[in-house]
Amino acid sequence: ETGVTQSPTHLIKTRGQQVTLRCSSQSGHNTVSWYQQALGQGPQFIFQYYREEENGRGNFPPRFSGLQFPNYSSELNVNALELDDSALYLCASSTRDRGGAFFGQGTRLTVV
Amino acid sequence: QQQVKQSPQSLIVQKGGISIINCAYENTAFDYFPWYQQFPGKGPALLIAIRPDVSEKKEGRFTISFNKSAKQFSLHIMDSQPGDSATYFCAASPYGGATNKLIFGTGTLLAVQP
Numbered sequence: 164e165t166g167v168t169q170s171p172t173h174l175i176k177t178r179g180q181q182v183t184l185r186c187s188s189q190s191g192h193n194t195v196s197w198y199q200q201a202l203g204q205g206p207q208f209i210f211q212y213y214r215e216e217e218n219g220r221g222n223f224p225p226r227f228s229g230l231q232f233p234n235y236s237s238e239l240n241v242n243a244l245e246l247d248d249s250a251l252y253l254c255a256s257s258t259r260d261r262g263g264a265f266f267g268q269g270t271r272l273t274v275v
Numbered sequence: 276q277q278q279v280k281q282s283p284q285s286l287i288v289q290k291g292g293i294s295i296i297n298c299a300y301e302n303t304a305f306d307y308f309p310w311y312q313q314f315p316g317k318g319p320a321l322l323i324a325i326r327p328d329v330s331e332k333k334e335g336r337f338t339i340s341f342n343k344s345a346k347q348f349s350l351h352i353m354d355s356q357p358g359d360s361a362t363y364f365c366a367a368s369p370y371g372g373a374t375n376k377l378i379f380g381t382g383t384l385l386a387v388q389p
Contacts, residue, residue, distance in 0.1 A: 205379030266318035
């Protein structure tokens with residue numbers, strides 16, 4: 164186990180709704196990244212947070228936003244949910260730029 | 276140019292055999308290359324990683340071979356076991372060695388037959 168925990172594990176939302184996913188990073192890790200993994204695909208980088216600020220973003224629209232808290236835990240918020248947002252959302256924690264990224268078990272989001 | 280191409284899509288190996296998964300990239304700025312193992316319903320687990328200043332790295336039964344001039348890298352699993360059956364992803368970082376801003380390949384589903 165990596166020590167990265169995500170909640171909830173599963174979630175069903177209706178198109179147009181908003182969702183918040185949560186992540187507690189591994190002890191000693193100050194950097195959190197979020198990834199979206201569609202079924203049968205590799206994870207895609209959404210964004211990274213370091214020292215409570217966004218530190219890089221992938222090709223995702225602004226309705227994907229996040230927060231990092233002083234204890235390095237993090238939230239991913241998605242507004243105006245679309246059917247294509249259905250995926251496994253993964254949080255990965257690391258020290259800044261070194262030491263490898265360690266993933267949580269993910270949150271399975273289904274948008275209906 | 277930001278892609279990482281992975282092959283094969285699926286692989287069947289007999290117990291005790293060698294599993295080989297290949298990845299290729301185009302962006303010469305990539306400088307961190309990890310491999311992840313993912314079981315159904317779980318998050319990816321970091322197996323082994325390499326930086327381009329070495330051509331090979333070995334950890335237990337897992338070896339990364341890296342060919343900088345060809346812009347290719349591969350994972351070798353020696354003495355493959357049924358417990359190795361999982362999906363394997365290669366990845367690369369184009370962000371100056373950042374280990375948590377990764378571009379992933381499309382995955383290889385490995386089945387090791389007893």
